[in-house]
Amino acid sequence: MNTMNFTLSTSTTIYEWLLGILPEGWENTANIGTMIVIALIYLAIFAVAGLYLVLLERKVAAWFQLRLGPNRVGFWGLLQTMADALKLVSKELTGTIKADKFLYNLAPYFVIVTSLMALSVFPFTQEFQAFDINIGLFFLIAISSIGVIGILLGGWASNNKFALIGAMRSGVQTISYELSIGLSLVTMVLITGSLQLSEIIEVQKNGWLIVQGHIPAVIAFMIYMIAGTAETNRAPFDMVEAESELGAGFHTEYSGMKFAYFFLAEFINMFIIAAIATTVFFGGWLSPFGITESIPWLGVIWFIGKTFILVFLMMWFRWTFPRLRVDQLLTLEWKYLLPLNLLNIVLMAVIVWLNLTIQF
Amino acid sequence: MDTTIENSNLKSEEYFINMGPQHPATHGVLRLLLTIDGEIIKKVEPDLGYIHRSIEKMSERDSYQQIVHLTDRMDYLSSHINNEAVCLTVENALQLEVPERVKVIRTIISELTRIASHCLWWGVMGMDVGALTSYFYGFRDREMINDIFEETCGARLTMNYNLPGGLMYDIHPNFVKRTKDFIAHFKTKLPEYDRLLTGNVIFQKRMKGVGILTKEDAISFGASGPVARGSGYSCDVRKHHPYSAYKNVSFTESLKTAGDSLARYEVRIQEMWESMSIIEQLIDNIPEGDYKVATKAVIKLPKGEFYQKVETARGELGVYIISTGTKNPYRIKFRSPGLSNLSLLNHIAVGGKIGDLVASMATLDLVIPDIDR
Numbered sequence: 001m002n003t004m005n006f007t008l009s010t011s012t013t014i015y016e017w018l019l020g021i022l023p024e025g026w027e028n029t030a031n032i033g034t035m036i037v038i039a040l041i042y043l044a045i046f047a048v049a050g051l052y053l054v055l056l057e058r059k060v061a062a063w064f065q066l067r068l069g070p071n072r073v074g075f076w077g078l079l080q081t082m083a084d085a086l087k088l089v090s091k092e093l094t095g096t097i098k099a100d101k102f103l104y105n106l107a108p109y110f111v112i113v114t115s116l117m118a119l120s121v122f123p124f125t126q127e128f129q130a131f132d133i134n135i136g137l138f139f140l141i142a143i144s145s146i147g148v149i150g151i152l153l154g155g156w157a158s159n160n161k162f163a164l165i166g167a168m169r170s171g172v173q174t175i176s177y178e179l180s181i182g183l184s185l186v187t188m189v190l191i192t193g194s195l196q197l198s199e200i201i202e203v204q205k206n207g208w209l210i211v212q213g214h215i216p217a218v219i220a221f222m223i224y225m226i227a228g229t230a231e232t233n234r235a236p237f238d239m240v241e242a243e244s245e246l247g248a249g250f251h252t253e254y255s256g257m258k259f260a261y262f263f264l265a266e267f268i269n270m271f272i273i274a275a276i277a278t279t280v281f282f283g284g285w286l287s288p289f290g291i292t293e294s295i296p297w298l299g300v301i302w303f304i305g306k307t308f309i310l311v312f313l314m315m316w317f318r319w320t321f322p323r324l325r326v327d328q329l330l331t332l333e334w335k336y337l338l339p340l341n342l343l344n345i346v347l348m349a350v351i352v353w354l355n356l357t358i359q360f
Numbered sequence: 361m362d363t364t365i366e367n368s369n370l371k372s373e374e375y376f377i378n379m380g381p382q383h384p385a386t387h388g389v390l391r392l393l394l395t396i397d398g399e400i401i402k403k404v405e406p407d408l409g410y411i412h413r414s415i416e417k418m419s420e421r422d423s424y425q426q427i428v429h430l431t432d433r434m435d436y437l438s439s440h441i442n443n444e445a446v447c448l449t450v451e452n453a454l455q456l457e458v459p460e461r462v463k464v465i466r467t468i469i470s471e472l473t474r475i476a477s478h479c480l481w482w483g484v485m486g487m488d489v490g491a492l493t494s495y496f497y498g499f500r501d502r503e504m505i506n507d508i509f510e511e512t513c514g515a516r517l518t519m520n521y522n523l524p525g526g527l528m529y530d531i532h533p534n535f536v537k538r539t540k541d542f543i544a545h546f547k548t549k550l551p552e553y554d555r556l557l558t559g560n561v562i563f564q565k566r567m568k569g570v571g572i573l574t575k576e577d578a579i580s581f582g583a584s585g586p587v588a589r590g591s592g593y594s595c596d597v598r599k600h601h602p603y604s605a606y607k608n609v610s611f612t613e614s615l616k617t618a619g620d621s622l623a624r625y626e627v628r629i630q631e632m633w634e635s636m637s638i639i640e641q642l643i644d645n646i647p648e649g650d651y652k653v654a655t656k657a658v659i660k661l662p663k664g665e666f667y668q669k670v671e672t673a674r675g676e677l678g679v680y681i682i683s684t685g686t687k688n689p690y691r692i693k694f695r696s697p698g699l700s701n702l703s704l705l706n707h708i709a710v711g712g713k714i715g716d717l718v719a720s721m722a723t724l725d726l727v728i729p730d731i732d733r
Contacts, residue, residue, distance in 0.1 A: 065496035161377050244385045244488045322563045323490025325715040
């Protein structure tokens with residue numbers, strides 16, 4: 001297990017603590033124990049984060065819609081989603097008789113596990129990163145496209161035509177917009193020259209990439225946000241659920257905690273999309289102009305703050321725009337975003353080649 | 361080498377899907393039997409009767425005053441106009457001349473009802489194409505109208521304000537002021553509707569050229585109201601057969617010739633402006649006088665057949681009464697705009713996607729209890 005990359009102090013601290021309480025010669029156990037402890041910490045943090053993203057969404061929606069939003073459970077409705085989660089946990093798991101039981105039960109875990117896995121590579125600060133793998137960005141893109149298998153499985157195995165239409169739309173949508181996400185990130189990788197997330201942030205100490213890459217970077221960011229919204233199946237690209245067309249789409253037949261997994265995964269995915277954008281375009285945990293460089297732990301605040309601004313942007317999209325039609329969705333990707341993206345890569349390559357990037 | 365799907369071994373088949381009676385887009389209990397090929401609609405078959413309460417049959421048992429109350433429950437968004445239709449029929453049959461004051465108040469409240477109905481439609485229209493926020497904006501303005509109604513006649517939705525011979529009570533002293541306040545408020549809010557939804561590029565893409573209904577088809581399907589006017593068929597009952605105070609006001613009938621979903625949408629937005637203009641012309645000079653003329657406690661219509669049509673928010677509502685001279689009608693028939701507008705759904709939705717069906721259905725502005733009665 002020595003191949004594990006324990007360069008980071010958080011994991012090292014836990015590892016040393018476990019070594020201290022375990023008898024001699026149990027290094028491997030300590031190694032595995034460290035991973036389990038870190039996994040549990042992540043699980044706890046992001047279950048809560050997911051719940052509060054749901055609350056944030058409801059509050060943001062309320063602000064846009066001249067309402068108050070949840071304000072009865074706890075101060076300012078802060079415990080509302082906790083109460084909802086408790087309700088969902090205690091609900092009976094009903095299903096359809098004709099569903100393919102194994103796949104039907106597997107699908108929600110596919111979705112939630114992949115979105116939690118993606119979180120493990122983010123550098124929240126220099127110190128706080130579970131795994132700093134050298135293909136971090138590639139890993140994120142790969143993991144985020146596995147989630148769609150869960151949606152496809154869920155829609156297929158439910159034995160419901162509405163769910164099936166939703167799942168098929170999801171497949172079409174994710175496969176298309178994956179290209180844009182990948183290509184817009186590749187555009188930025190041309191500057192950084194690395195897929196490792198910690199190195200991508202290291203490069204940005206000379207200025208955030210959206211500034212360094214100027215015009216092509218802004219174009220790449222816009223394409224990324226459009227494709228990212230589509231990737232998380234949120235409005236205006238919520239073809240997959242499309243409540244006025246398909247009822248609830250792929251999760252029509254799910255109830256209780258299995259439904260909650262899909263629901264939470266949507267919000268965590270939104271966080272992931274925003275977090276990737278923060279890392280790649282907006283300097284991750286770096287503070288603007290290095291104003292808080294002397295206090296490293298503030299990086300978490302910067303990271304989360306930037307991420308939440310982007311999350312808010314995605315919520316803004318959702319509560320403003322009407323939904324596209326399924327063929328318009330594909331037209332947008334294949335006829336507009338993809339060619340633009342390819343041109344943008346060439347532009348970025350020229351800029352990097354001629355050394356026209358802006359660096360402080 | 362053949363690579364087209366038609367000639368390969370891949371089979372594709374049409375399938376059947378059951379949209380409703382509980383489905384968010386059908387706004388009530390309409391059931392649509394859809395035949396779909398992938399995403400493309402091949403056939404739409406509406407299945408009615410889920411909220412049939414036999415209002416027409418019940419009316420044969422009731423006195424004419426009682427029938428008015430049943431009509432609230434048909435097209436509940438134009439309840440005042442439905443009441444008015446029955447009252448006008450009965451008054452015509454009795455050759456009863458109602459005071460000028462009643463006519464003006466009826467017209468003002470009808471137009472307020474039309475604005476309220478269109479506000480709700482606009483909100484729901486946005487919701488059907490996926491923009492949930494519009495729903496709350498529409499309801500914000502509709503609430504103000506409901507408050508005015510509540511103050512004057514005690515009810516917000518099923519109003520029962522009309523009686524054969526006049527109104528239940530006189531208007532509330534605040535009515536004029538509050539109506540003016542509302543008009544002033546709504547004049548600033550209606551442009552907001554355009555900014556939020558009409559100008560949106562996605563919305564335009566969803567609506568333009570979708571669900572096209574030609575003028576000839578509109579006439580042959582018996583379409584009326586904004587649906588027919590969106591296809592360029594001038595059919596406003598208020599213009600062509602004016603009743604109540606409509607002959608005293610000047611307004612333009614909003615007509616669009618495109619016949620697509622966007623045209624029907626624009627007609628309704630335009631109608632809200634026109635309704636405001638009608639109210640403004642009338643609100644300052646409501647004539648003094650009685651709010652009703654006395655009728656006999658038991659109204660008996662003379663023997664014969666009577667018909668009166670009015671323009672509800674959805675189109676032409678006709679009331680056809682056959683009387684044998686007793687206190688009950690022998691037969692009463694309502695020609696509801698919703699039923700004939702629904703009949704053309706299959707015509708405009710075939711060939712479109714599921715999303716198009718939902719969008720076109722939203723522009724028909726169906727109220728299911730109006731269709732089933």
